[in-house]
Amino acid sequence: MAKEQVGQADEVRAHVELTDEMKAVIRERILKQIASELQLPVGRVKTTIGLLDEGNTIPFIARYRKEMTGELDENQLRDIEERHSYLKNLEDRKLEVIRLIDEQGKLTSELHAAIESAVKLQEVEDLYRPYRQKRKTRASVAKEKGLEPLAAWILAQPKQGDVMAEAGKYVSADKGVGSAEEAVHGAMDIIAEQIADDAKVRAWVRRHTYEQGILRTEAKHADQESVYEMYYAYQEPVRKLPPHRILAINRGEREEVLKVYLEVAPERIHDYIAKQVLRGPSVVRETLTSAIEDAYKRLIAPSIEREVRNEMTEKAEEKAIEVFAENLRNLLLQPPVKGKVVLGVDPAYRTGCKLAVVDDTGKMLEIAVTYPTPPNNKVTEAKAVIKKLIDKYSVELIVIGNGTASRETEQFIAELIGEIKTRKLQYLIVNEAGASVYSASKLAQTEFPELDVAERSAISIARRLQDPLAELVKIEPKAIGVGQYQHDVTQKRLEESLKFVVESAVNHVGVDVNTASPSLLSYVSGINSTLAKNIVKYRDDNGKFASRAELQKVPRLGAKAFEQCAGFLRIGEGDSPLDNTPIHPESYDVVDKLFRELKLALSQLGSAQLKEMLQHLEPEQLAPKLGVGVPTLRDILDSLQRPGRDPREDVPAPIFRTDVLQIEDLSPGMELKGTVRNVIDFGAFVDIGIKNDGLVHISQLSDSYVKHPMDVVSVGDVVTVWVLNVDLKKGRVGLTMKKPS
Structure with missing residues (x-):
């Protein structure tokens, strides 16, 4: 190795071990990239990452650190968190790839710079591909036979000479090269692999395939009936395929109903690669052209097809998860129907309809079973049982799950309502997706150990109307049927996204710490499942919480957890009326100053006089006087105008029915x-x-x-x-x- 090359390799090797200065450069690079991608100021991104690194949750940052982040919302904060995680992993992979190439003694300053400047993991893997340890390939076999010099001679594209004559020099019985033709084929295998490993070529072919490729599907068995029949002879440009169609085709292929092909005309690809490889007339032009075609057909096309389809699937999954997440959020934020005694009905045929009466707080009052549906058809007896329950508990609403026998049960309930003239009764059908999952869970067994699965399900159905959020958080989010192809996407990614949605919804609404279940509490900012159980145990042992401050007596609920959760927990009839608002305890002194400024007492919270005065305040002028940021003061004023307000009240109530429609x-x-x-x-x-x-x-x-x-x-x-x-x-x-x- 020349002296200059040795010096260059040593210089590159020195960069593999990171100094503090290099770490700072990488951090700055990540910040700038996130800011650029999300079109946000670098300062806001840096502050957000700092807050997250300190253990603050996204709901807490979004609600109580608006001045620091410039009022970024939860989705923006999550985008920053996700991109930061991805880019940190990308930087770690870059360092690993640089180290692995360096250990082979093949790291140049140009290659080092190319890896460092890569912005996607795929780019890094493309650059690493030629240096990756491969399993036995045709090219590696040819190299073992000593054919690399012949491949180099062909790639040099001499204008004079004879390919077969040159190849004849490599014929060797000892090395297993039996003829000049065999030597040429081996050299072509080496060249094909080099072309296939070229990062620039792969990037262009991948992009071209995505933009010009056609996805074609056909039936494995044309006479087979299935839900995939529209795809039995189907084709569509890759770039135009909508997410739901991609996932449907993937499922059909996985179930071995469909055969799927990604097709793209090879001529333009051959021409592009030829421009990268061929340098004019030479005696080996025909040989190189054959190597190019072989490189694409045998090595590049199959792997690029996999990569493009993986990319299509990834984008489709992201969209499916996004749709599911938005649907789930809207479902969780459905308005609670408060102050009503509800009869929940879990319909069935042979085993009968399970009934559960719950009071206006969701407490189970009585369980029963009736058999109004086929094959039993005990309609008269069933009506008698239900009428007795209605009279006994003054039931006002009947809620029917939408599962098996739901419509027959609905017909029966509608007839029953028509017969009852002494009180106003209505019914509603609710989506019971996930009710059976909850009913068979350890949580349900703990809550109702003496009941069977169907009886627990009837209680869950009734409670879904009274407080959808409190009941649905007991169920694994993906079991709630408001998605599309949720079982076909990466489950880890789905679970992360849905957990974020549930956390967001729970913290948006707030939680009554004196009535909440452990499952609901576990979604509150700063509270894990262990802390949730500790809160409930403390409540059981000591009675209701009288103040937010009392939460600090709960075992293992430290200062950080209290800071994160306090603003999202509500205490309805406690020591301070502020404990029933979204105002964080850290801002109580601001409220005290405000009330002194208004010459009012805190006991006047909720009064018409206070609401009138609050409406005429200017947060921009008042904030400096109170020593608080304008965004925080706006939130405080809004909370004071509507103390104890449930944000779900703004959503339209469900449609109640008294008669059935066929x-x-x-x-x-x-x-x-x-x-x-x-x-x-x-x-x-x-x-x-x-x-x-x-x-x-x-x-x-x-x-x-x-x-x-x-x-x-x-x-x-x-x-x-x-x-x-x-x-x-x-x-x-x-x-x-x-x-x-």
Whole structure:
């Protein structure tokens, strides 16, 4: 090795071990990249990462550190957290790749710079590919036979000479090279692998394949009936495939119903690679052209197809998770129906309908079972049992799960309501997805050890109406049926996203610390499952919490946990009325100053006089006087105007019914009110009171162009729809939200 090359290698090697200065450079690089990607000031990104590193949760930062972050919302904070994690892992991988190449003595300053400047993991892996230890390949076998010099001679593209004559020099029985032709083929294998390992070539081919490729599907068995029949002879440009279609095709392939091909015309790819390799006329041009074609067909195309399909799947999964997360959030934030005694019904055929009466706090009062549905058809006896429960507990609402036998049960309940003239009764069908998961869980066994699974399910169904959030947090988020293809996506990523949504919803609403279950408390900022159990145990042993400050007596609930959770926990009838607001204890002194400024007592919280005075305050002028930031003061003033307010109260109440609607009753043009049950990429499913939800296709959501259904509707929305078409055979109803002219 020349003296200059040795010096260069030593210089590069010195950079592999990071100094504090280099670490600072990397940190700064990460900050700038995140700021650039998310279009945020670097200072806000740096502050956010600092707060996260200190153990602050995203809900806490979003609500109580607005001055520090410039009022970034939860989604922006999470984007920063996710990108920071990715880029830190990327930097770690860069260092690892640099070290591995350096140990081979092949690290140049140019390669080092290229790895350092990479912004995606795929770029780093492309650069590392030529140096990765490979299993036995045709190229490695050719190298063992001593054919690298011949490959180098061909790549030098001599203008004179003869390929076969040159190859003849490498014929050797000892090395297993039997002929000049065999030597040329071995050299071509080496060249093909070099081309296939070229990072620039791979990046271009990958991009070209994504932009110009066609995904084609066909049936493995054309006569087989399946839900994938639309894909039995189907093709679509890769770049235009919507996420739900990608996941459907993947599932069909996984279930061995479909065969899937990614096709792209090879001519342009051959031309591009040729421009990178060929340098004009030479005696080896034909040989190199053959090596290029072999490199693409045998080595590049199969791996690029896998990479492109993986990228397609990754993007589709992200979209599916995003849709599920938004639906879940809207479902969790459905308004609670308070102050009502509810009868929950878990429908069934042979085993009977399980009944559960719960009081207005969700406490179980009585369990029963009736058999009004086939094959038993004990309608008269069932009516007698339910009427007795209604009279005994003054039941006002009946909630029916939407599972097996739900519509027969609905018909029965509607008849029953029609017979009762002494009181006003209504019913509602709720989505019971996940109720069986909860009923069989350890949590349900602990809560109701003496009940069987179906009886617990009836209680869960009733409570879903009274407080959807408190009940649904007991269920694994992915078991709540408001997604699309949630079982086809990366489960770890799905769980992380849904956990974030549940945490966000719980902290947005706030939690009554004196009634909350451990499962609900465990989603509060700063509280894990152990702390949640400790809080409940303390409450059981010592009675209700009288103040937020008392939380600090809970075992293992330290200063940091108290800081994170205190503002999200509510105490309704405690020592301080501020404990029933979202105002953090750290701001109580600000409230004291404010009330002195207004010459009012804290006992006047909630009074008309206070509300009137608060409406005329200017936060920008008042904040410096009170020693607080403007965003925090705005939140304080809002909380003081509506103490004890539940933000879910702003959402429309569910539709209650007294009579049943059959699909046979529908006709095109009929106007109906319905509740949006699920929003997916191609439309929204709406409960209009029949057995199956009707579909409003994306094209029927609005008179104007709709990019995604979520731009128009959300889970829980009460909407006006018109019947578009009815398929009695398949039990399907097409709906429109476009008012007929």
